[in-house]
Amino acid sequence: MVGLLYLFSSSAFAFDKSCALNFSGYSSPSIAGCVIRMTKPKGVSFTRNGQKTSLGDCFKDTGLSPDVIEAIRSELNKDELRNEVLNLNLKVHENGYSGEFASDVSWTQPISFPFIKRDWGGTAKAYLDNGIQISITLKSGAQLILRGDFGTIRYSGTCKKYAAKKNKALKPTTTTSTSKLGKAKSTCTELGFALGTEKHGECVLKMMDN
Numbered sequence: 479m480v481g482l483l484y485l486f487s488s489s490a491f492a493f494d495k496s497c498a499l500n501f502s503g504y505s506s507p508s509i510a511g512c513v514i515r516m517t518k519p520k521g522v523s524f525t526r527n528g529q530k531t532s533l534g535d536c537f538k539d540t541g542l543s544p545d546v547i548e549a550i551r552s553e554l555n556k557d558e559l560r561n562e563v564l565n566l567n568l569k570v571h572e573n574g575y576s577g578e579f580a581s582d583v584s585w586t587q588p589i590s591f592p593f594i595k596r597d598w599g600g601t602a603k604a605y606l607d608n609g610i611q612i613s614i615t616l617k618s619g620a621q622l623i624l625r626g627d628f629g630t631i632r633y634s635g636t637c638k639k640y641a642a643k644k645n646k647a648l649k650p651t652t653t654t655s656t657s658k659l660g661k662a663k664s665t666c667t668e669l670g671f672a673l674g675t676e677k678h679g680e681c682v683l684k685m686m687d688n
Contacts, residue, residue, distance in 0.1 A: 493569050493577060493640040494640055495567070495616075495637045495639065495640055496567050496568075496640045498564075498565060498636060499565075499620060499622055500562070500633060500635050501559065501560055501561070501562040502632045502633060503515070503632040505629050505630045506679075507627065507629050507675075507679050508679070509679040510539055510676070512524065512531075513526075514536070514629075522555065524536040533547060534547060541687070546683075559584070562583040563582075563635075564581040565580055565581065566578075568614075575594055575616065578590040578591065579622065591604070591612060594612070600615055601615045602614045602615075609673055610624060611624070619637060620634065620635060622634070626673065627675075658686060662686050663682055665685055669681065
């Protein structure tokens with residue numbers, strides 16, 4: 479569902495807050511008119527051209543084999559996705575934030591980001607070097623939204639004072655993703671399909687079916 483983000487060095491960051499964010503929702507890009515949505519309380523749903531439908535009908539014109547469709551169903555129904563907890567560490571500046579985040583499910587690589595300016599509504603938005611947008615809102619709690627060719631993922635939760643000894647799992651790593659999905663996304667991008675477009679999504683699905 480997600481690929482490797484560009485990693486910034488986080489050694490210079492001195493954090494103020496540590497936030498435990500729960501997965502709250504996912505929405506896929508449109509693939510042949512089909513959109514997949516997932517929320518923690520309601521589970522997975524499918525719409526095609528704005529109408530609710532089943533997984534099979536959603537992808538019936540994509541040429542995917544039944545085995546691939548079943549693999550998608552199995553992946554979406556995993557409890558670990560809906561129970562994911564993302565650790566967000568923040569340095570709070572006068573008019574924005576910097577920091578890093580990671581989880582044991584979707585974002586296993588520690589992702590660090592430089593200073594992002596906050597708007598009047600309390601939300602800071604920026605694009606990382608690979609085109610993925612990050613959006614952070616910090617009030618009584620925190621909300622993190624990630625948007626890219628994989629769709630939109632939302633997390634929200636509470637924050638407390640940062641304690642360095644509790645965040646050993648966020649050490650930078652150079653391990654890269656070798657998943658079939660990651661390779662398919664990379665290949666489709668190299669073939670000239672723009673990230674986040676319907677054509678790119680269709681290409682990824684066809685590559686996974688090979």
